[in-house]
Amino acid sequence: MAKILMKGNEAVAEAAIRSGCRLYFAYPITPQSELIEYMARMMPKVNGTFLQAESEVSAINMVYGAAGCGKRVMTSSSSPGISLKMEGISYIAGAQLPAVIVNVQRGGPGLGDIQPAQGDYFQATKGGGHGDYRLIVMAPASVQEFADMASEAFDLADKYRNPVMILADGMLGQMMEPVEFKPAKTDEEIADMWRQHDSWCICPNEDGDKKHHHEINSLEIDPQVLEKHVNNIYKKYAEIEKNELHFEEYNLSDDNEILCVAWGTASRVVKSAINELTKTGKSVGLIRPINVWPYPYEAIAKAIGPKVKKVYVFELNTGQMLDDVKIAVKGKVPVDFWGKVGGIVFTPAEIKEKLEACF
Amino acid sequence: MEKIAYRPESLTKTPFTYCPGCLHGIAHRLIAEAIEEQGLTNKMTGVAPVGCSVFAYKFFNFDMAQAAHGRAPAVATGMKRSRPDMHVFTYQGDGDLAAIGTAEIVHAANRGERISVFFVNNAIYGMTGGQMAPTTLPEMKTTTSPYGRKTDDIGFPIRVSELLATLVAPYYIERVSLLSPTDIIKAKKVVSKAIQYNKEGRGFTFVELISTCPTNWGLDPIKSRDWAKDNMLPFFKPGCFRDKGEGVE
Numbered sequence: 001m002a003k004i005l006m007k008g009n010e011a012v013a014e015a016a017i018r019s020g021c022r023l024y025f026a027y028p029i030t031p032q033s034e035l036i037e038y039m040a041r042m043m044p045k046v047n048g049t050f051l052q053a054e055s056e057v058s059a060i061n062m063v064y065g066a067a068g069c070g071k072r073v074m075t076s077s078s079s080p081g082i083s084l085k086m087e088g089i090s091y092i093a094g095a096q097l098p099a100v101i102v103n104v105q106r107g108g109p110g111l112g113d114i115q116p117a118q119g120d121y122f123q124a125t126k127g128g129g130h131g132d133y134r135l136i137v138m139a140p141a142s143v144q145e146f147a148d149m150a151s152e153a154f155d156l157a158d159k160y161r162n163p164v165m166i167l168a169d170g171m172l173g174q175m176m177e178p179v180e181f182k183p184a185k186t187d188e189e190i191a192d193m194w195r196q197h198d199s200w201c202i203c204p205n206e207d208g209d210k211k212h213h214h215e216i217n218s219l220e221i222d223p224q225v226l227e228k229h230v231n232n233i234y235k236k237y238a239e240i241e242k243n244e245l246h247f248e249e250y251n252l253s254d255d256n257e258i259l260c261v262a263w264g265t266a267s268r269v270v271k272s273a274i275n276e277l278t279k280t281g282k283s284v285g286l287i288r289p290i291n292v293w294p295y296p297y298e299a300i301a302k303a304i305g306p307k308v309k310k311v312y313v314f315e316l317n318t319g320q321m322l323d324d325v326k327i328a329v330k331g332k333v334p335v336d337f338w339g340k341v342g343g344i345v346f347t348p349a350e351i352k353e354k355l356e357a358c359f
Numbered sequence: 360m361e362k363i364a365y366r367p368e369s370l371t372k373t374p375f376t377y378c379p380g381c382l383h384g385i386a387h388r389l390i391a392e393a394i395e396e397q398g399l400t401n402k403m404t405g406v407a408p409v410g411c412s413v414f415a416y417k418f419f420n421f422d423m424a425q426a427a428h429g430r431a432p433a434v435a436t437g438m439k440r441s442r443p444d445m446h447v448f449t450y451q452g453d454g455d456l457a458a459i460g461t462a463e464i465v466h467a468a469n470r471g472e473r474i475s476v477f478f479v480n481n482a483i484y485g486m487t488g489g490q491m492a493p494t495t496l497p498e499m500k501t502t503t504s505p506y507g508r509k510t511d512d513i514g515f516p517i518r519v520s521e522l523l524a525t526l527v528a529p530y531y532i533e534r535v536s537l538l539s540p541t542d543i544i545k546a547k548k549v550v551s552k553a554i555q556y557n558k559e560g561r562g563f564t565f566v567e568l569i570s571t572c573p574t575n576w577g578l579d580p581i582k583s584r585d586w587a588k589d590n591m592l593p594f595f596k597p598g599c600f601r602d603k604g605e606g607v608e
Binding site for chain 1: 371400401402404406413414416417420421422423424425426427430433434435436437438439440441442444445462463465466
């Protein structure tokens with residue numbers, strides 16, 4: 001299939017539909033409005049459900065209901081709206097339901113602004129909602145990757161029966177890049193995907209089996225039972241940490257004097273700066289976590305080459321992934337950080353200047 | 360020998376966990392009987408709320424979901440939209456539906472979601488120990504209105520059935536009482552009608568059931584019913600507010 005020039009917000013919506021997403025519930029918010037509008041246009045064409053909810057809270061609970069019925073379902077929002085979804089996300093994780101949530105991040109805290117930011121890293125990777133749970137969190141750095149992640153996110157959500165978040169930002173949502181889509185799943189393939197959940201999801205009791213009684217539930221009032229339930233979920237998370245590490249190595253070599261760590265939009269700017277520095281004979285490598293949970297701690301530790309003087313973290317926040325990098329580096333070399341907030345994206349020249357000062 | 364009393368197949372064998380004299384058991388039974396009578400047991404699903412009936416998912420003998428506080432109508436929307444071949448109801452109390460879940464119930468009703476909502480109103484938060492609800496009557500004492508509900512401070516009880524009846528989309532809205540055997544027979548007919556309309560996919564159906572809370576009211580079951588007859592029914596008057604099937608608009 002030929003490449004199409006498309007906004008990230010529309011590309012992820014198209015890719016979700018192609019992946020068999022047939023239900024979408026959301027509430028309008030900038031800078032993700034193209035996503036909800038694309039779904040409003042396209043879902044009826046595939047006999048899917050598009051529903052504009054009365055709030056983010058309702059939208060995520062509609063997702064809970066549809067996911068409990070074993071269907072591929074998605075919601076999307078931007079930072080303030082994602083905060084409202086956190087209650088429902090905790091319930092979805094507790095009830096072990098598959099669902100995909102897209103966060104097109106904007107500046108915060110509070111109402112913040114509508115420009116790109118990465119200030120929701122803590123919320124996405126460290127909790128956000130209440131209780132012990134994890135989201136699988138994928139962080140795209142291009143429109144193509146944003147689109148590809150939709151189908152991966154649904155596969156992971158189905159495989160682990162856990163909510164998956166695609167943590168993009170206003171830049172990725174708004175900008176246009178060429179994107180190539182995978183073939184759309186056929187109705188038969190989609191029906192098969194739904195049937196794989198029949199053993200646990202809400203479904204008609206077609207055979208009149210007297211023992212048929214599926215519960216979609218996160219309540220375990222007996223502490224011993226809840227303890228077992230949470231421990232079982234964490235066994236699943238241990239598997240995810242083993243199987244789903246995903247990162248990109250860029251310009252890594254034994255000559256690296258600086259190792260950068262950056263994710264999403266920030267990583268693109270860092271790559272440009274590294275390319276410029278390479279021309280002047282300065283060797284800088286980059287690790288880009290693609291999944292930010294589970295986090296590639298070992299990959300970062302291994303990437304610290306013999307000549308690396310410093311690990312430099314660049315983010316569009318005040319230093320959130322920084323904590324994870326420090327855990328990975330374990331004090332072996334100094335870890336420095338520079339970031340921009342307020343919805344301002346740093347330039348390659350700014351990053352280059354920061355890096356040059358290290359040589 | 361004819362069997363005239365039995366446990367409906369739509370109820371599991373799990374014993375109810377409600378307090379002595381609580382009317383939730385009767386409400387459950389009416390709904391279960393109606394579902395069974397209309398042959399829907401294997402195509403039915405419901406949503407349990409947060410509140411005393413939080414364990415309702417254990418009591419109904421078909422697939423059930425448990426929802427976050429007040430969110431049952433949104434969860435039911437997701438379920439009905441993804442499984443239009445199934446019939447969906449929510450079971451909610453007055454704290455759940457009329458306070459924290461106000462937005463969800465109003466908008467589910469306004470969309471005309473093809474679900475049934477059974478709203479049990481006993482003018483108090485039961486499970487958390489007797490706090491003031493949006494339906495608590497003026498001057499009624501609760502643990503969070505220890506000097507009585509003061510209407511100049513916290514307003515008047517919300518009449519949810521009347522509120523929803525201002526919307527165009529709902530198909531059926533009726534308030535009934537569970538306070539006497541006669542009322543319960545009438546309530547059964549209303550519950551059955553809601554389930555029948557649900558079966559036929561007519562639209563949004565809503566049944567408010569006036570109930571009691573002997574434990575948190577500090578009254579025995581009989582006195583609770585008398586108190587509710589004297590105090591709740593004059594404010595929450597039973598009646599049909601909408602029945603498009605019978606031409607009541």
